[in-house]
Amino acid sequence: MSFTESYTCDICGDKKGTSGQWFLAWQDCLPLVRTEGTQPLIKLTRWEQEHAHEESVIHLCGNRCAGTLMERWMTEQHEQPTASCA
Numbered sequence: 001m002s003f004t005e006s007y008t009c010d011i012c013g014d015k016k017g018t019s020g021q022w023f024l025a026w027q028d029c030l031p032l033v034r035t036e037g038t039q040p041l042i043k044l045t046r047w048e049q050e051h052a053h054e055e056s057v058i059h060l061c062g063n064r065c066a067g068t069l070m071e072r073w074m075t076e077q078h079e080q081p082t083a084s085c086a
Contacts (some may be wrong), residue, residue, distance in 0.1 A: 007052060009061035016061065022047035023066050025058040027073075029085035031054050038085040042073050 007016040016022055024045055029038040044066060051057060060066045077083065 006082040006086060007059050009065050010058045011060060013064035014061045021062050021064070024048065025060060025066070025069055026056055027058075028055075031042070040073075040083060040085055043069070044070075055058055 007022075008014070009016075009022075024047060026043045028041045028043055033036055039080040044060075045051070052059065058069060060069060
């Protein structure tokens with residue numbers, strides 16, 4: 001028995017095909033060095049099927065959607081400069 005996996009861009013909703021420059025992203029926490037606490041962090045990497053299954057991964061269909069994610073995240077961080085990880 002076989003099955004087909006499908007992925008959808010979390011920004012624009014496009015379906016992943018066999019071509020394209022897909023990326024993966026995660027939101028994470030960066031420990032502060034001089035004080036206690038954490039700071040939100042975003043990680044971005046090229047598509048890797050093994051990591052695409054992770055629950056917290058953000059699927060991105062290309063440069064434009066990766067840029068949109070970064071812009072949204074940066075705006076959120078600017079609006080909440082003292083935000084820490086939950």
